Amino acid sequence: MRQSARVWNHLPASLRHSSTGRAYGKHLHALVLLQNERRQSFGTFFLRNRPELELMRRLLNQKAPGSRLDISVLACSKGAEVYSVLWAIRSARPDLKLNTHALDISQEILEFAERGVYSRIARDISTPSPHNGTKVVEDVAWNTSRDQNAPIFERMTDEEVNAMFEVEGDQAKVRPWLKEGIKWLRGDANDPKLLGVLGPQEIVVANRFLCHMQPAAADKCLRSVARLVKPGGYLFVSGIDLDVRTRVARDLRWKPVTELIREIHDGDTSLRRGWPLEYWGLEPFSEDQADWGIRYASVFQIGEAS
Ligand SMILES: C[S@@+](CC[C@H](N)C(=O)[O-])C[C@H]1O[C@@H](n2cnc3c(N)ncnc32)[C@H](O)[C@@H]1O
Known part of the structure; x- marks a missing residue:
């Protein structure tokens, strides 16, 4: 090897x-x-995959003015993804009444995400005693850099940082209008009781955590996650073995959304760069692949609205 x-x-x-x-x-x-041995990671980025956010905005064009949107971001880690999603939606559709849940299996990372305070200075976290006697969650610099192979802000312009954050010294605090109303929940995406807690969702975001599970576990978890989507709603699921996603999508007859399919597939540079030597790496998009319309889709419509 x-x-x-x-x-x-x-x-x-x-x-x-x-x-x-x-x-x-x-x-x-x-x-x-x-x-390769797989392990979970807290690594994440703000505005991680812009085409993904653009597609979300386009799908919301169908929503009536002033209507309610039920959206859940699973495996939200440090919060970068949920704040990015809300920034994209609120900038395009300030009229929508958002009912947002952000869920992660780790209480520690969820508390850090909910605070919404990040360090703009990347820190070397290989040092053994990072907390200097404070609670882990309060160590902003250490948590921000945790599991990052590149800085969490690397995909943002300075204008975007200023729009999303109040910047004080080397700290960036998510603006209150962006944090407002998020319900933070510790939970397992695989838990069959989750539907009872969240209720049916129009959009479920389940990105970049299933690749860290063994294929059989990821397959099972993906099927559970899909049950959270209300008929006709959308599942965003990238960062998973393509064979697992393709198999489940076919089995459950999900409809791949092909708009921006290539852009979204290529939209997360870290995943594309990791192929083929990292288990989480993403193969290049190819129309020579007979099943490309489903294999490379990261967004699916689940069932049909009645
Ligand atoms: C690599 S981060 C993904 C962050 C974010 N979704 C993104 O795309 O940037 C993976 C996160 O998944 C969480 N996680 C792993 N297994 C989970 C599960 N069964 N249910 C909920 N969260 C889980 C981990 O705690 C970690 O915070």
Whole structure:
């Protein structure tokens, strides 16, 4: 495996992008999926995948003025995703009455997310004693940098940072209008009782945590998550083994949303860069793949509205 990875790392870009290079990459990635140990991570980014947010805005064009929107962001980690989603929606549709839930299995990270205070300075968190006697959640710099392979703000312009945050020194606090009304919930996305807690959702966001589970567990969890979506609603699900997502989508007859399909697939640079050597890496989009319209879809309509 090490030898194959070395070969990949030394291939010139032109060869990597050729059909032979892709086939070699796919073979390598299949080995990585079999051999690599998976582990959950709190890594995340603000405005992580812009085309994903753009599609969400477009889907909301169908909503009547002033209507209510039930939306849940599962596995929200440090909160960057839920604040980004709300920023996108509120900027486009300030008229909507949002009923937002943000859920994570980790109480510690959920408390940090709810505070909505981040450090703008990336910190080396490899040091063993990061908290200096404070509660972990209060260590803003350490939590902000936790599990990040790049800074959490790297995908934002300064204008966007100023629109979303009150910046004081090296700290950025999410603006109150953006935080307002979010219901933070510790819970397991896999929990069958979750539907009773949240109620049926028009949009469920379940991004970039299922790839850290073994395929059988991810398959089971994805089916549970889909039950939260009300008929005709949408599931956003990226960051999962493509074979698992394709199989479940086919089995349950989900309708892939093909608008912006390529842009969304390519919209998260960290995932694309990780392929083929990281288990969470995402293969290149290819229309040569016979089932590309479902394999590369990250957004699905679940059932039909009555
Ligand atoms: C890599 S972060 C994803 C953050 C965010 N969704 C994003 O796309 O940037 C993964 C998060 O999933 C959470 N998680 C893992 N398993 C979960 C589960 N079964 N239910 C809810 N959250 C879970 C972890 O605690 C972690 O915060």
